[in-house]
Amino acid sequence: MTFADLGLSDELLKAVNEAGYTTPTPIQAAAIPPVLMNRDLIGIAQTGTGKTASFVLPMIDILAHGRARAMMPRSLILEPTRELAAQVAENFEKYGKFHKLSMALLIGGVSMGDQTKALEKGVDVLIATPGRLMDLFGRGKILLSGCSTLVIDEADRMLDMGFIPDIEEICTKLPATRQTLLFSATMPPPIKKLADKFLSNPKYVEVARPATANTSIDQKLVEVASRNKRATLARMLADDAVKTAIIFSNRKTTVRDLAQSLKRDGFRAGQIHGDMEQPERLRELDRFKAGEINILVASDVAARGLDIKGVSHVFNYDVPWHPDDYVHRIGRTGRAGATGTAYTLATPEDAEAVANIEKLTGGPIPRLAAPEVKADRPARTERTERPAAEARPAEEKPTRARRGGSRRPDRDAIETSQKNTPAPRPRKEDRPAEPEVARDDGSWNGPIPEFLKHGFSS
Incomplete structure (x- = not known):
């Protein structure tokens, strides 16, 4: 089967061909014809199956007929994260190059003024995250009464992020007669409801058993001691087979520290996590896609749906807390028929999480012995790995200056402080006591005030 067999227009087929695709994936072959016939659709597909194009392509042909009106988008696509929304927008630009369709991206972290200007002109396609959409709707900047197509993408992720109440409210503001498409990797009871x-x-339409891992991904579990995780990761990243890699961690602080550590070790590494501003996150993704960096350290904000071609390896630096996240993380490699490798660094404390993942995926993950490495040194950037008392060697502590004075303590102040310091313990005769130099601890080092010598007057 080819894309020409699905009933798409010649202009769209030309754009698909120029993008380098000739054969539709199973989800595309199953979903595109009913969408073109204006049927509602539920698409269950694991990540990396070409799900985005299965609704973008038919929507372009459907929207080719009609005209946009100010503040009233003709179609709405809801995405759980900014990155996924931006990725869908890229798909519309790529496949809609021979159609004159207008589009607006409604996400947080981007100027609201520019977004409202685009809406005022009228758009054929509005791609939004629920939070920003509800915000602008509450301000009266958008009307949904003219929306004829609604796409709810990554529905199970929406559930995880607590967006279902927002989605329900949004649905009530759209016309009752519309086409609704829902895509999800799994179908838990709240999504079915x-x-x-x-x-x-x-x-x-279901093209794979929910929550199964892609069979084109070679999965390995590396059993490692906690103290050796960073050294083990660095050793594995140095392998010539690792061309491009995404490294996942459970915590944003670990993402930052790990990216800095890899840079110090000479790797071309970048980072993406939820504390970064949206433009900065998109810049890091662009650098990774362009090959400026070949290692991207990420939190789970990037785990789902990001379609980055040619990722050869995925490393789970931390075993994910939720089994579903494992499937979505490793799905960043082995995409669109390619093969990939996924390593998970597991400590003895991760045994329960690993067991839950293997239960979900339907089988054990092959074990791989960790390479011999030296134990990791405590990282300066992680507070938990360095006691506060060791934060700076004593000789490096700057001496606090008295108000109006220099930072170097004067001799008179030192001598006055010595007079008020208890005598040192007796030492052995063959080791005469060395004169102590007072270390400024922020207290008063000057002469004793008169009122302290004689007491307060009544």
Whole structure:
């Protein structure tokens, strides 16, 4: 089967061909025809299956007929994260190059003024995260009464992030007669309830068993001691087979520290996590896609849906807390028919989390012995790995200057402080006591005030 067999327009087929695609993936082959026939649809597909194009392509042809009106988008695509929304926008630009469709991206971290200007002109496609959409709707900057197509993407991720109440409210503001497409990797009860409530006689398409890992990914579990994790990772990243890699960690602080550590070791590494501003996150993704850096350290904000071609390896520096996240993390490699490798660094404390992942994926992950490395040295950037007392050697502590004075303590102040310091313990005769030099601890080092010598007067 080819894309020409799916009923797409010649202009769209030309754009798909120029993008380098000739054969649709299973989810595309199953979903595109019913979407073109204006059917509601539930698409269950694991990540990396070409799910985004399965709704972007038919939507372009559907929207080719009609005209946008000010503040009233003709279609709405809801995404759980800014990165996924930006990625869908890229797909519309790539495949809609021969169509004159207008598009707006409504996400946090970007100027709201520019977004409202785009809406005022009228857009054919509005791609939004629920939070920013609700914000602008509450300000009266957008009307949803003219929206004829709604796409709820990554529905299970929306559930994890607590967006389901927002989605339900958004659905009530759209026309009752519309086409609704829902895509998800899994179908937990809350998502099924959402689908039953807002979809009308949907076509159900499932191309893989939910929560199974991609068979084109070579998975390995590396058993390692906690103190050796960084050294083990660095040793594995140095392998010539690692062309491009995404490294996942559970904590944003670990993402920052690990990226800095890898840079110090000479790796071309970048980072992306939830504390970064949106423009900065997009810049790091662009650097990674362009090959300026070949290692991207990420929190789970980047785990789902990001379509970055040619990722040869995924490393789980931390075993994910939720089994579903494992499937989505390793799905960043082995995409679109390519093969990939996923390593998970597991300590003895991770045994329960590993067992839950293996239960979900339906089998044990092959074990791999960790390479011999020296134990990691405590990282300066991680507070938990260095006691506060060792934060700076004593000889490096700057001496606090008295108000109006220099930072170097004067001789008179030192001598006055010595007079008020208890005598040192007796020492052995063959080791005469060395004169002590007072270390400024921030207290008063000057002469004793008169009122302290004679007491307070009544």
